[in-house]
Amino acid sequence: MGNKEKIYYERGTEELKLKNIRAHRLIQEFNTSDVEDSKKKEKIIKKLFGSVGVSPSIEHNFHCDLGYNIYVGDNFYAGYNCTILDMAEVKIGHNCMIGPNVGIYTAGHSIEPKNRNKSGFGIPITIGNDVWVGGSCVILAGVTIGDNSIVAAGSVVTKDVPANTIVTGNPAKVLKSI
Numbered sequence: 001m002g003n004k005e006k007i008y009y010e011r012g013t014e015e016l017k018l019k020n021i022r023a024h025r026l027i028q029e030f031n032t033s034d035v036e037d038s039k040k041k042e043k044i045i046k047k048l049f050g051s052v053g054v055s056p057s058i059e060h061n062f063h064c065d066l067g068y069n070i071y072v073g074d075n076f077y078a079g080y081n082c083t084i085l086d087m088a089e090v091k092i093g094h095n096c097m098i099g100p101n102v103g104i105y106t107a108g109h110s111i112e113p114k115n116r117n118k119s120g121f122g123i124p125i126t127i128g129n130d131v132w133v134g135g136s137c138v139i140l141a142g143v144t145i146g147d148n149s150i151v152a153a154g155s156v157v158t159k160d161v162p163a164n165t166i167v168t169g170n171p172a173k174v175l176k177s178i
Helices: 012-029 038-048
Strands: 007-010 070-072 084-086 090-092 104-107 119-122 126-127 164-166 175-178
Touching: 012 038
Parallel strands: 070 090, 084 104, 090 126
Antiparallel strands: 007 119, 164 175
């Protein structure tokens, strides 16, 4: 299910710093935009993300690492305080709803303490079509969430979620099929 290849990176390189600054400038502009200026906000998101479908809606206080590794389908919605650490690709299908305070984290680090803070890796995350991720969930590196699934509020997703499934808990486990 999906590409699980690790992408390694060195923190503090000039190239990564410049990419991060670019993203943070766009994010700052987005987060300080007039709440009613949806056209401006959509224009910023289209400049920030790798690709964006029709009618994206992202609430205030959005954050990401690079932006260009994020690909969202049509009718994408993200609630307040959404954070996407996109050191690797994050692909989100059509008609997906992301609740408030959700973290989608492709990034990871070595378990060895020496130089842990100097480098890291990212593993892509894929979220299918018609997925609902409830508030305060965490989606970890390498996870694929299948079409039509629901991640219950407060869940921590550490493993792939099959299509047409509701998962809940920490770590998230299958509650039932839908």
